[in-house]
Amino acid sequence: MISKHLNRAKSFQAALLAFIVFSLVMLPVKNGYILRWYDEMSIFLSGDIYLNRMLHYPGGILQYAGSWLTQFMYYPWAGSGILIALWVILTLLCDRTWRLREGLRSLSLLPAMFLLASVLVLDEAWVSINYSGYLFAPTLGAICAVLIVLVTRVTGNAWLRGLFLTGCTALFMVLGFFALLGVVAGILTMLFREKDHRDRKGTYIMIPIILTAGALVPLLYYNLYPGMTGDSNLIYLEGLPDLLMKRYDLYLWLPFAGMTVSFLMLPCLSIVKKGVTRKADKSVWLAYAMLVATGCYGAIAGQKSEQFRATVLMMQHIDTMRWDKIAYIMGHIKEPPNFTMKIAGNLAAIKMGGGTESVKHNVPTDKTSPRKSEEFLMSAFVNVPVYYHLGNTHGSYRWAMEHSVKYGTRVFYLKYMVRNSIKHGEPELAARYNRLLMNTMFHRQWAEHFQRYIDNPELIKESPEFNSIPDNPSDKLFV
Template sequence: MSPIKNKVKFTLTPNIITLSAFIVFSYMLLAEKNGYMLRWYDEMSLFLPNRLFFDSFMNYPGGILRYIGAFLTQFMYYPWLGVTILVALWIFMSWVIKRTFSLDGSAYPLTLIAPLLMIATIVQLDEAWLSLNTPGYLFSNTLGFTLSTAALLAYRSIGNPMLRAVTGVIIVATYPLFGFFALLAGVICIACETVTITLSRRYQGITAIVVTIAAIIAVPQLYFRYMPGTTVDNNCLYVKGLPELMMKGWDMYLWIPLITTSLLLVILAATQKLIGDKFKSSKGVNYFTIACVVLTALYGYSAGQKSEQLRATVLMLYHIDHNRWDNVVNVMSRVKEQPDYNMTLLNNTALIKLGGGANSTIKPRNTPDGNPRKNESFTMTAFVQVPVNYHLGKTNQSYRWAMEHSVKYGKRVYFLKYMVKCALLNDDFKLAKRYNDLLMSTMFHRNWAEHYNRYIENPELMKQSQEFMSIPKLLPAD
């Protein structure tokens, strides 16, 4: 007789369908629709594998999350790879939320709301990425909220009230590493403990609530006063670790998914004990939770609707970086919206490089492109003026714009590349080597740096370069 084989039967449950739909949505919205923007996010960031770079993060609350996020941002060089890492983190985030808040059955779709809000934090960035001095932003929020949720899972596993009180203080005491997310974890633990006391009428947990509240108030102040080497001021001390967004009206749209996710986790912690098995098996609840997920997905999709002008500008600059001037003109010709100042400037530069002349007058004007950071026009100007001035031979102006932006908002790969090329054209090979060595230490821009290192070591090769020979020689007073 042949042995009986037990076949594992795969069942396509509603939860698997919901999770699969989330994965497909993530890839379509990020990798497919906005892949070139993710590639641009990599260009406008920098990760250096050295101790000095690491130490610069450790002087800031939540620095370890930003450091890990900055490392992972490198993989956006290949958007599909970067998105795969993000999706894996979001699936893990969903699993942690499910385990922590026992969201089974009809309540399962609620586990995907936080990951969907994390998608919104990415697709809504647009021009704000130029002036957002928060390395690792694309990943740090996901890591932070996941850790906050996991902290409650660890807190609830402790039965002794006094040990829970100690655990609450320890969780909040990780503020130097995790910043706001350590404080949020403390608030979540307090919410859970409060509901437990109310329902059980056992008041041993009051000690844990009191000491955790005291820790939330005291730890950031102690960090500010006594932490050596910190670069933090006392302004908004309790939200340090969140992105460096402005607390003003035109940045509130960037705060919405972060605030909503924080409130969601607190609400889930406060209502977990109230959600019974009957609630989780209700069809009405299932419809409600699915509706919440669909509405959140629609919000994320609408947040990612970028103006055609911004899309065209990013694509035109991408082609300029690769000296594909015909493609720059083609992008301009396909745009249906009225071209803005930046697009016209780039198109005219391309026409000049192709041997013609500008076919339209450049008139700076305010355009209804939806960019809420209207007072940050400097950043977009630097982004465009650096390549334009470089290719028109105004290397001093190009270098100045790149340097000013780097000083104000931190070093970016995009600007370092132009600083290398400007230094080469100015025969400052020591300076070119200094910037190029930074790029040599990166994971995916090393090939670019090795290519231009040939010109640093042997400047005569520049005479054989079509790119360098196409740059007009202007007087030093450019």
């Protein structure tokens, strides 16, 4: 009796509600200002040039749509609400597609939970990941993959199902990896359908054809599609975030590996018969154990270091020239400050009348990821704003341009390229970069404010920000 009541209490709907609450806590409540920083370190580029480039990359349309949605992270609650709503849609589609028995239905949450973890594990690495739309694109791809499986399931004839899945391999340029994931999950769904006994022969004939198409179509696109970009060695993974097959990127790969495994596991679980048995009861508890374990993984992934959190806040305060808040962070942080924090803190001290001419490096370690090395993060995080506020507009512009070329255009870099161009007396160049910001949804107001200085250079003398920038910087900068 107690077991029955527990099973009713832990229904699919309750698990879905718990997931929504957990996602809200881990995203806007706990990491809202970091989500805002993710938006600052990305951009949606409207226009034919960017769209055309995305059309020549497997899964590029997902990136295009994902980068547009990422703009809503400017308001973390709005962006998180959209992302969580997409995860709910994904979960309901998984539930509708595989129709797991009551005790196992909650496992339909697994793909969404791993996608949540993929957002939570993101940290300083975001600076060097050239994949626009990282926060939303994988979720959109997963939804498309489930839709492929759903259409496969409702198609009544094995031959038609096989032809449909074979045709879906042609979606590789649109969906990339997620097209292949949907096709493989569709094959497993065909194999494990309860009513498929009469069509078994057709299913077995079609599966080799589908697999052959799945293997050849990406290669044909790579060799024959004009202007296609991608890594031939990782062609079947194109469409996933631009991560490296290195040990230091393993923590970024794990959520996507978990999502893939869950997609392949759900069709297999769909053959579990309905009914109440002791084994069934055990499977229910095993299902909840898997969900709890995945949730714990996501919670641990969301525990960003105090140094990273402090650095993100300090970058925001540099942008608004709140030197007092930077000094407050430096005085109250519990962990030893890293090199980027020391530089930002020293800049604040200089602006308030103190500071030193040099900042000591922390002792480097061989185990440090190249994405998180002091030298790299210094150039990506700190050199751009610090050089600007010290008057070295050439140095600030150089680093902003270098990182934009190598890792993609970001709002953060564009803003300083506009500032440096205005300060250096190049309004035409400033206008060129400012137009990109004008086309965004939520950074338009910032662009309109600085457009005044581009159109009316005489107003620069009245700007508190530009007046605080020295015209003749010292030859010896502490960076």
